[in-house]
Amino acid sequence: MAGTCSCAQHVKKLNQQISVMRKEIKNLRLLIDSAVRTHRKHFVSLQSVLRNSDQQVRPHTNPDQKEGVGKDIFLEQGNIQTVPIGYISSCFIEKNGTPRQPSVCSQSRATLQLESTVFNNPHHALIGLDQYSHVWIIFIFHKNGHLSSKAKVKPPRLNGQRVGVYSTRSPHRPNALGLTLAKLEHITGDTLHLSGIDMITGTPVLDIKPYIPEYDSPYSRTDFGTTVCPDAAGSLSVSRTETGCSPTFSHTGGCMVLEEGQTSNTRPVLLKEKSTAHVLSTGDPASHVPQVDNVTTILGEIKSYISQSNFLIQRTGEENAPLTDRTRAEPCESQQAEPKTEVCYDETSISQVASWIREPPVTSLCVRFTPNAERDLDQFLPPGKRVPGQPSFRFLQGPEDAAAAIRGVLRADPRSVYRRMSCPDRLFYFTLDSAHITCWFGSDFAEVVQVRLAEPTAAGPAD
Numbered sequence: 515m516a517g518t519c520s521c522a523q524h525v526k527k528l529n530q531q532i533s534v535m536r537k538e539i540k541n542l543r544l545l546i547d548s549a550v551r552t553h554r555k556h557f558v559s560l561q562s563v564l565r566n567s568d569q570q571v572r573p574h575t576n577p578d579q580k581e582g583v584g585k586d587i588f589l590e591q592g593n594i595q596t597v598p599i600g601y602i603s604s605c606f607i608e609k610n611g612t613p614r615q616p617s618v619c620s621q622s623r624a625t626l627q628l629e630s631t632v633f634n635n636p637h638h639a640l641i642g643l644d645q646y647s648h649v650w651i652i653f654i655f656h657k658n659g660h661l662s663s664k665a666k667v668k669p670p671r672l673n674g675q676r677v678g679v680y681s682t683r684s685p686h687r688p689n690a691l692g693l694t695l696a697k698l699e700h701i702t703g704d705t706l707h708l709s710g711i712d713m714i715t716g717t718p719v720l721d722i723k724p725y726i727p728e729y730d731s732p733y734s735r736t737d738f739g740t741t742v743c744p745d746a747a748g749s750l751s752v753s754r755t756e757t758g759c760s761p762t763f764s765h766t767g768g769c770m771v772l773e774e775g776q777t778s779n780t781r782p783v784l785l786k787e788k789s790t791a792h793v794l795s796t797g798d799p800a801s802h803v804p805q806v807d808n809v810t811t812i813l814g815e816i817k818s819y820i821s822q823s824n825f826l827i828q829r830t831g832e833e834n835a836p837l838t839d840r841t842r843a844e845p846c847e848s849q850q851a852e853p854k855t856e857v858c859y860d861e862t863s864i865s866q867v868a869s870w871i872r873e874p875p876v877t878s879l880c881v882r883f884t885p886n887a888e889r890d891l892d893q894f895l896p897p898g899k900r901v902p903g904q905p906s907f908r909f910l911q912g913p914e915d916a917a918a919a920i921r922g923v924l925r926a927d928p929r930s931v932y933r934r935m936s937c938p939d940r941l942f943y944f945t946l947d948s949a950h951i952t953c954w955f956g957s958d959f960a961e962v963v964q965v966r967l968a969e970p971t972a973a974g975p976a977d
């Protein structure tokens with residue numbers, strides 16, 4: 515009996531083990547299935563990219579052409595190979611606390627050194643680029659963490675609402691490509707010095723293109739017409755273009771176009787009133803190209819309505835708000851609005867953007883520093899200056915510059931929607947240059963409580 519009993523117990527134990535193993539096998543199967551599904555999705559999306567690129571390239575190929583076989587045929591066959599031309603070295607080391615767009619923090623800085631493996635003389639590739647103030651940087655979101663992407667995402671500005679990934683600038687997209695318009699401060703040899711960036715250290719860069727408003731901004735797309743541009747001082751000048759293809763620019767902002775037939779006697783339709791038009795129309799089809807005196811009158815009219823309402827002259831608190839004596843806090847009223855451009859047209863008459871960009875359901879925050887945090891920040895020295903025992907920055911110009919950068923980052927509320935909703939009063943940490951910053955958030959403010967020297971990381975030295 516005793517033998518039967520122990521045998522039965524043994525069988526029971528074995529059965530239990532088998533059932534545990536079955537459960538584990540089931541879980542493993544589920545895991546494998548989901549991995550296969552994810553990979554299949556990527557495989558399918560890659561296939562469709564390749565198919566499309568094949569279709570686009572094919573019509574241009576000459577079957578008799580023998581030259582350039584290697585690289586061209588490779589591309590024609592859909593083998594898209596990209597090699598980073600360089601890697602970003604940035605004042606942001608981790609994603610946390612990195613601005614969501616470059617406009618959020620104009621003080622942010624980075625360098626981009628061209629890889630010597632891409633060109634024999636990398637600096638040759640930069641000749642002429644120093645004539646531009648801004649450059650497009652095309653890069654890979656290499657720290658996305660996972661390859662999968664969803665058709666709908668929740669942009670932070672929408673506070674949890676979902677929209678299609680292609681209506682956003684989310685890093686999580688099928689081909690994890692990022693696009694940043696950065697300010698080109700200067701070039702030294704094979705290295706670009708950039709500001710106003712939103713990329714972390716180590717970001718692989720695929721391409722650099724000069725920013726050319728005449729090509730890249732809808733303000734300058736004229737089919738035919740006279741281009742009216744404000745100069746740096748805000749006064750207007752007119753230049754006539756026969757083809758309308760290359761209007762003269764005297765200002766980095768937009769230009770307005772006077773339609774052919776514009777006369778001095780009819781008040782131009784306000785851009786606001788004509789939402790889809792790219793021109794100021796007089797509604798006078800019989801009239802001819804404006805004469806010089808007509809143009810002068812038109813200019814007068816335009817100037818007057820600009821001064822009334824149509825131009826928004828907005829300055830950010832960022833550069834112009836004086837720092838109060840010992841506090842780096844900004845007046846909160848100036849922070850309720852999103853960062854603005856200096857002078858802008860009524861943009862809605864020319865380009866259209868999703869409403870949540872200009873009127874997000876989230877407001878910007880008031881940023882303040884505790885006296886302790888201010889003292890901490892004052893310890894930091896500008897790049898190149900070294901005093902034993904004192905921290906120094908690698909990119910930022912000093913405590914004031916850093917304070918402005920911190921304000922930019924925090925004003926835009928860098929927390930994830932989850933954090934904002936689920937644990938709003940938890941401490942938030944981020945690294946900026948060689949500073950590790952600790953802060954907390956209230957409903958309409960962020961307060962910096964501590965600034966200390968960041969630990970060196972694998973991504974780069976802290977100091």
Ligand SMILES: C[S@@+](CC[C@H](N)C(=O)[O-])C[C@H]1O[C@@H](n2cnc3c(N)ncnc32)[C@H](O)[C@@H]1O
Pocket residue numbers: 608609610611612613614615616654655656657658683684685691692693694695712713714716717718
């Ligand atoms: C919303 S994306 C926008 C980037 C670019 N301006 C664009 O529109 O494509 C900016 C965010 O990407 C993240 N990021 C920056 N560099 C990254 C990288 N190399 N890999 C993954 N995420 C990165 C940071 O968290 C940053 O806040």
